[in-house]
Amino acid sequence: MRTSRKLTHVLFAILALLAVSVVAMAADPGTPVGNATQGTADSTFHVAGQPVEIGNDMKAGSILAYTRYTSSSNNTSTDDTRVNITNVHPTMSVVVHFFFVNSSCSVADFKTELTQNQTYSFLTSDFDPDTRGYILAVAEDEVGVPIAWNYLIGDAFIKSAVTEQVYSVNLAAISYAARWTFNTQADETTTAGDELAAGTVFANPSTFINFGGAVGDGGSYDALGRSFAIDNIPSRAGGDRVSVISASVAGTYVTGMGSTFGVGMFGVLYDDAEQGQSFTWTFGCAEAKVLSNTVPRTAPRLDTVVPAGRTGWIRTYSTSDTGLALSMVVYNTAWVTAPQTNFHGAHNVHVLTRPVAAQVATLPVFPFELQTN
Numbered sequence: 160m161r162t163s164r165k166l167t168h169v170l171f172a173i174l175a176l177l178a179v180s181v182v183a184m185a186a187d188p189g190t191p192v193g194n195a196t197q198g199t200a201d202s203t204f205h206v207a208g209q210p211v212e213i214g215n216d217m218k219a220g221s222i223l224a225y226t227r228y229t230s231s232s233n234n235t236s237t238d239d240t241r242v243n244i245t246n247v248h249p250t251m252s253v254v255v256h257f258f259f260v261n262s263s264c265s266v267a268d269f270k271t272e273l274t275q276n277q278t279y280s281f282l283t284s285d286f287d288p289d290t291r292g293y294i295l296a297v298a299e300d301e302v303g304v305p306i307a308w309n310y311l312i313g314d315a316f317i318k319s320a321v322t323e324q325v326y327s328v329n330l331a332a333i334s335y336a337a338r339w340t341f342n343t344q345a346d347e348t349t350t351a352g353d354e355l356a357a358g359t360v361f362a363n364p365s366t367f368i369n370f371g372g373a374v375g376d377g378g379s380y381d382a383l384g385r386s387f388a389i390d391n392i393p394s395r396a397g398g399d400r401v402s403v404i405s406a407s408v409a410g411t412y413v414t415g416m417g418s419t420f421g422v423g424m425f426g427v428l429y430d431d432a433e434q435g436q437s438f439t440w441t442f443g444c445a446e447a448k449v450l451s452n453t454v455p456r457t458a459p460r461l462d463t464v465v466p467a468g469r470t471g472w473i474r475t476y477s478t479s480d481t482g483l484a485l486s487m488v489v490y491n492t493a494w495v496t497a498p499q500t501n502f503h504g505a506h507n508v509h510v511l512t513r514p515v516a517a518q519v520a521t522l523p524v525f526p527f528e529l530q531t532n
Contacts, residue, residue: 187386187476189512211371212336213510214381214484219247220334221308222368222380225294225315226406226486226507227330227447228259232288238320240283244296244313244332246273253308254299254527259283260407261292264416264444270299270527291321292445293406293484296332303524305368305378307337317488317505323449324402326490328505333484335381338374365413366524369517370482383408383482383518384510389473391489392450396467398492398501401450403508405442406484409518416444422483426475428457430464440475442483474511482518 192213214220223244231238246253252274259267267287273279283290294315298308313332319325371382393399410416422442427435438455440448452460455473465471477483485508491501 187474187512189385189476189480190382190515192382192384192510192513211338211374211513212381213384213513214333214335214370215510216314216331216333216507218334218336219309219312220381221298221306221311221337222335223294223296223311223313223332224335224406224408224484225296225313225330225332226484227291227317227404227488228283228287228294228315229291229317229319229321230283230288231320232284234320235282235284237318239318241280241316242283242294242313243278243280243315244273244311245278246275246310247312248275248308248310250275252277253306253310254301254303255311256297256299256303256522256527257286258295258297258412259287259290259292260295260412260416260445261287261290262443262445264407264410264420266412266415268412268523272527291447293404293408295406295408295412297522298337299527301527303526304366305522307339309336323400323492324447324488324490325492325495326402326488326503328488328490328503330486330488330505331507333507335370338372338379338381339377340375364524365521368520368522370409370520371513372517379517382513383484384508384512385480385482385514386474386476386511387485388509388511389475389485389487390509392465392471392473393489394465394467394469395451395462400490400492402447402488402490403450404447404486404488405445406486407444408484409482409520410444411521413521413523420444422481423478424475425478426455426473428455428461428464428471428473430471431469434464436464439478442485447488476512477514480514480516482514 228240229238254272256270297305300306316329318327368378370380372379392401425439427437429435436457438457440455448454487508488505490503494501
C-alpha cells in the first residue's frame with residue numbers, strides 16, 4: 160500500500176512541531192550572550208543601545224573575579240594561593256580594592272595602587288590566612304569610587320590540600336569591563352545621567368554597581384552568567400575528580416552576603432551518548448563542590464552515567480534570575496604520588512545565558528591613603 164502525499168505532509172508537519180517543542184523545552188532561561196552586532200566597530204561598544212557582554216578571562220577589565228583562593232598559616236607549601244594582577248595602562252596608575260569573601264559569606268578587604276605597566280603579586284596566606292573563598296578586585300579612584308578602567312588582567316596559582324581536593328593549578332581571573340564613559344561614575348543619589356567625576360569628594364559611604372546594566376549608564380559592567388556548561392567531566396573510576404567552584408560576585412560587600420545566601424540551580428547531567436538525568440543543587444556565595452555519586456544526586460548515579468573510559472557534561476542554570484561566576488578544576492587523586500601520569504588543570508566554566516535583570520553589588524566607599532612608613 161502506498162502512502163499518500165497528503166499523509167506524508169501531515170506527518171512531516173507533526174515531526175516539525177515536535178522538534179520545535181523539544182528545542183523550546185531545552186532552552187536555557189535568561190538572555191542569550193554575545194558581543195556587539197556583526198560589523199559594529201569597537202569604538203561603539205560602550206555607548207547606549209549596544210548589546211551587553213559577559214565577563215570572560217580573555218580580555219582586560221575594570222573588575223576581576225578570582226573565583227577561588229586557599230590559604231594556610233601552618234602549611235603554605237601545600238595550601239596557598241599566589242594572586243597576580245597587572246595594570247596594562249601605559250601611562251596612568253590606578254587604585255585596586257581587593258575584597259576577600261569566604262565560605263561563610265563574610266568580607267575582608269585591602270587596597271593597593273598599581274602604577275602604569277605594573278604587575279603585582281601576593282600570597283593569600285599573608286593577607287587572609289586559613290581561609291577559602293573568592294576575591295573581587297575593583298578599580299577605583301583615590302576617593303574610593305569604582306571607575307571605568309579596562310586595563311586590569313590577572314590570574315591565580317592555587318595549591319589546595321583540602322581532603323578530596325588536592326591539586327596545584329592556575330586559574331585566570333574573570334574580567335568584567337566597564338560599559339560606560341571612561342573614568343566616570345554615576346552617583347545613585349542623583350538623577351539619572353548626573354555623573355560624578357573621578358576624584359570628586361563622595362559623601363556617601365557606599366555605592367552601587369550593576370553587572371549587566373544598560374550600556375552607557377554609569378556603574379554598568381559586563382554581565383554575570385545564569386546558564387552554564389560544565390564540559391568534559393571524566394570518569395571517577397580512574398581517580399579523576401572535578402571540583403565546581405562558585406563565586407556570587409553580586410551582593411553587598413558592606414555588611415557581608417549573609418550566611419543564608421544560596422543560589423538554587425537546576426541541571427542535567429549528560430553522558431557521551433546524549434542521554435540526560437536531571438537534578439537540583441544549591442551554591443553558596445563561595446563554594447567548591449566535588450562531583451560524586453551524591454553531588455549532584457542523579458538517578459542513576461554519576462559513576463553509572465559516566466563509567467570508566469567515558470566522559471559527560473552538565474548543563475545547569477539558576478532557577479531564579481540570579482547571576483554568578485562558575486569555574487572548574489579537574490585533578491586526579493593519585494596526583495601527589497604520581498603527578499607525571501595524570502592530567503590536571505582549571506578553567507572558568509562556559510556561560511550560555513546571562514540574567515535578564517542587572518545584578519547589583521554594593522561596595523563601600525572610603526579614600527585610599529598611601530602608607531609612607
